[in-house]
Structures are given as C-alpha cells and as structure tokens.
Amino acid sequence: MTAAPQTRAALGPELLRLLAALGWVVTATAVTLAGLGALPGWIAGEPHGVRTVATVEEAERLLGAGLALPSYLPAHLGWPPRRIRVAGGRGGAVELTFQDPAQGPGDRLQLLQATTPGAPLPPEFDALGSELTSSPATVASRPARLSRRTIAGEAWQQLSWERDGFRMVLRTRGDLEELFRMARSAHRRGSP
C-alpha cells in the first residue's frame, strides 16, 4: 500500500478518525452477529444456552455423558420423547418431554437430569407454577421428595432425587404409582 505524504501533526487526527471508524465498524458487526446469534432462540422461544435436539443420542453427544432413562415407560406414552432440550453443553442438563397421543397435544411426562454430580438443574428447566404440597419419599431406598404442583393451571406430581450424585426430576400429570415405577427403573444407558 502506498501512503499519502502527511505531516506528523496531521497524523494525530487521522489516527483518531481511523480508530473511531474501526471502533464503529467492529461494534456494529459484533452487535449484528450477537443479534443473529440470539434470533433462533427468540424464534424458537428458548433462552440462550438451551438447544432443542432431535435424538437422545445427540443430547448425549452434546452433554458428553450417557443419560439415565427409565426402562419402564407406560405404554400410553409415546417413545421417542416429543421434545429434547439440552442446557449448558458438556456437563449440562437435559429435559425430555413425553406426550400421550391418546390424550392430545399436552405434555404428560417430563424427565430432567443433570450430567455433573452435585450440580443443580439449570433455571431454564424450572417449571413455573406453585408448589401445593411436599413430602419426603424414597426411590430405590434413596431419599427423594414428592411434591404436587400446579403448572399452567394443570396439576403435576413431581419426584426429585439423586442417582449416583446426579440430580433427577420426574414430573407427570398421570398416575403416582407409575411415576415411582419409572423412577425406580431409571438406569444409565448401557448399564444393567
């Protein structure tokens, strides 16, 4: 590049103009990129850091961990899950949502689990609504907590416990006995 001959005094304002224009272009580009990055989340109605994936295998790949899934699933709930959402990437958490085709489009069961021992479930997976009652329970001789909640005007049963240090939550709008049976049957994929 050939430069225009400039006096030393004229270089100061020129340098300022150069840096101001660069700052403006960098800022505008960064803001545009950030906007484009946030757009899919806005369109899908998902907070930043949460991704919807197609399969349990893809969720496991993103999380870098095998998921604990119930080996017992009531026949009326369709497999695969209707929706699979992953939060936090590697070592994060997953939410599997099931529907009952016979009951219409509403969600019937949710399984949430963290894939880092001792880590809480992310706030993005917190169900809004109010807790009505809460009582201690056990899942395969491990301490658990059973609560009744209303979420979007519907009554849900929620069972929370830890399996090998991993936080697990099962929520259902169905039968309580089925809920415990599913919780007891949960095991990591690939393990007996």
Added chain:
Amino acid sequence: MAPIVPTADLLAQGLFHSLVASLFIEALARSWAVQDPAQQIALRLVALAYPLLVFPALLLLFPHRGDEAFRDAALLSGRRWSDVAFLGLDLHRLFVSSLAALGVLLLAIDLVALARTLLRGRPVPAEPAPAQAAALAAALAPLLGPDPAPPVVYLDRPLPGLFCAGVRRPALHVTRGALELLDPGELRAALAHELAHLRRRDPARSWVMLGLRCLMCLNPTFQVLARALARDAERLADERGVALGADRVALASALLKLHRAAGGLDERRTLIFGGALNGTLRRASSLDLERRVRALLAPAPRPLALPWLRLGLAATSMSGLLYFVT
C-alpha cells in the same frame, strides 16, 4: 431434523466467516473512505485471504472453539439455526446448500465464458499496414521511457479490442478495429492502461486467481470478491496508465468507445437460462465502466495515511471478531 454432519458444519462456518469478513472489510473501506485502488485491493486481499489462511488457522490453533460450552458463549453459533425450520428444512442446512449452489453458479458463469474464449483458439498475429504500425509506434513511444518496448501482437480483426494476454511472456494485443476506432490520444491512453496491466503481470495473476476460485468453488463470497478484485485491477491500471502519461479524459473516452463497440456484438447465451442473466450482467458491466469513467473524470484519488496500520488493524479485528463465531 437430521443431525448435521461435521463437514457441513465446517462448510457452513467457513461460508459464513467469509461473508462476515468481506462485509466487515467493505464497511471498513467505506468508513475510511478508501479511494485509491491499490489500497482498495490490499484491503480486499485481507478478506480474500481469510477463508484460505485465517479460517484454517482458527480451526487448527483453537480446536476448543468446537466445544459446546464455547458455542454457547459464542457471539453466534450457526448450529443454533438448525433449530429453526423453514418449509420443513432447517435454516442451517438451507443456508449452506443455497450459498454453496450460488458459489458454483458464479464460478460456472465465468468458466463457461472462459471456455468459449479458449475454444476460439489462439489469436493469429498479422502484420499491420505501415500506417497502422506507425500509429502504434507513435502511441507507444512516449509511454515507454528508457524501458524496452513490450511485445505487441497485431490482430487483423474488425472488432475493436485492446488487451494484455500471456502468462510467461505477456504481450499487448491490438486489433485493426481498435486502431481504426481510437484517435491518437485515446490509443495512447488505452495502450498505457494495458501497459500497466502488463507491468503488474495481471494475466498471470488472473490465472492464479482462477485456480483459487476453483479451490473455493462453493464459496460465493470468494467468487464475488475475486470479481471485485478484477474490477479494482482495472481501476488500478487506469491510474497507473495515467501515471505513465495517459490523459485521463482520453482514457475515459477510449473506454467508452471500446465498450460501446463491444456491446451488442455478442448476444450468445453462456448458460442454460442464461437469457435471464444476460441483461443483468450487461448492466453490471456498464455500471463498472461508468464508475471507472467517473473516477477518471475526477482528480486522481489520494492514498490514505497509515496504510500498513490500517491493514493490520483490519486483519486482527476481523479475525478477533470471527474467533467468537462458530
């Protein structure tokens, strides 16, 4: 929604990075009001080098950019667009396939035109009439100074043409039509322009660029940038021609005459459905010429101060931003 294979993911990232790099450089060139064609070329080369050098370096030196945690914290993660569907196709995949198709199309348009030129065969040199040889020599002499005269190939064709060709031994090619069309001042200006191409070895550069374009055949931004660089090379040859002794107005007049003489002579379509593109390409070509003529009628552009600092800042800030785009 099918999972995206890593190759498609990398391709999408490369295409998007190229697009952002090129828009960033264009915005910077406009904000800095770069007028000098040499500086314009240097800046555009930064954008052109991005997919060839910087993007592979980013992948090799910073493999953690592929981690999900990094993607979640990135300014933009293209894979997030696979969550959004349009007409049953995820937008990520739609983006990759449409851009790749556009890249191939842009390259194909130029390759077909080049193939047609090559199929016509090498131009057959002829001996100019004494009066025409004298006119050529008279127009060239003041441009050369102490330098030896370049090889000049005379072509006995009625179509006005004046160009520089040849990789190992570039030569000026002048047709009978050009010598009949241009007055002495215009001929000298047009020869000065071609002499500038010859001294920059532009024919060899254009073949190198074509090779790179084939390598980046799926990247439409690269194709567009390469075309923009070819236009910049023309503007640079205009300015260097003026520096060699061409009159600005005479060069503008010669360009207009040659363009008008060439227009409408070649109506053949280069592609299937090329008819739809024909008018658009012709208008684009006329617009390029109009810009060059306007630039020639204005005073010579002043190069900006601190050119190397500008290049360095442009390259580092562009790469820094794109580091956070996965």
